[in-house]
Amino acid sequence: MSRLDSFIRRMTAQRDILDQVCAEVAKMEGPVIEFGLGNGRTFHHLRERLPGRRIVAFDRALAAHASSIPEPENLVLGEIRETATRFIGIDAALVHADIGTGYEDRDAVTATWLPDLTARLLRVGGIAVSGTPLDHPRLQRLPPPPSVPADRYFICRRV
Ligand code: SAM
Numbered sequence: 001m002s003r004l005d006s007f008i009r010r011m012t013a014q015r016d017i018l019d020q021v022c023a024e025v026a027k028m029e030g031p032v033i034e035f036g037l038g039n040g041r042t043f044h045h046l047r048e049r050l051p052g053r054r055i056v057a058f059d060r061a062l063a064a065h066a067s068s069i070p071e072p073e074n075l076v077l078g079e080i081r082e083t084a085t086r087f088i089g090i091d092a093a094l095v096h097a098d099i100g101t102g103y104e105d106r107d108a109v110t111a112t113w114l115p116d117l118t119a120r121l122l123r124v125g126g127i128a129v130s131g132t133p134l135d136h137p138r139l140q141r142l143p144p145p146p147s148v149p150a151d152r153y154f155i156c157r158r159v
Pocket residue numbers: 035036037038039040041042043058059060061078079080081098099100
């Protein structure tokens with residue numbers, strides 16, 4: 001499979017998962033946490049699917065399209081591992097983490113801190129969606145939509 005095919009599959013999977021979980025998150029109270037604002041495409045999608053919901057977006061630096069920049073109070077710049085700790089207990093309805101690199105060694109380091117941080121940000125019943133694994137006793141794995149290949153994305157519920 002070419003990298004272009006792979007990219008298209010990844011974006012389609014991401015969109016299908018966000019659409020599936022947003023239907024549930026819409027019925028739940030709590031803000032949304034967006035780890036990895038990047039260009040702001042998924043932030044823009046979440047904002048459309050969850051109108052009026054607070055979305056707090058994190059990245060090392062702002063590089064988003066002008067149409068996809070959060071309000072200053074909802075943009076947190078710096079290393080997520082450090083900056084997000086002050087939001088622990090925020091009772092988020094959704095944590096979306098799009099910070100995978102495609103490099104096994106770097107993603108393995110992320111897997112050492114992201115699951116615990118995610119569990120501490122979510123409300124009970126809240127949902128996490130991540131491109132890197134979320135192995136944690138308080139995060140119960142959920143099945144992806146049928147269009148999404150297994151082990152490409154990780155969807156979990158905070159228990
Ligand atoms: N979801 C975005 C979109 O739809 O446009 C794309 C996100 S991009 C794949 C990943 C982003 O996560 C990059 O902008 C990178 O700077 C950021 N990132 C990755 N690891 C990070 C970390 N540990 N702390 C802060 N930002 C991080």
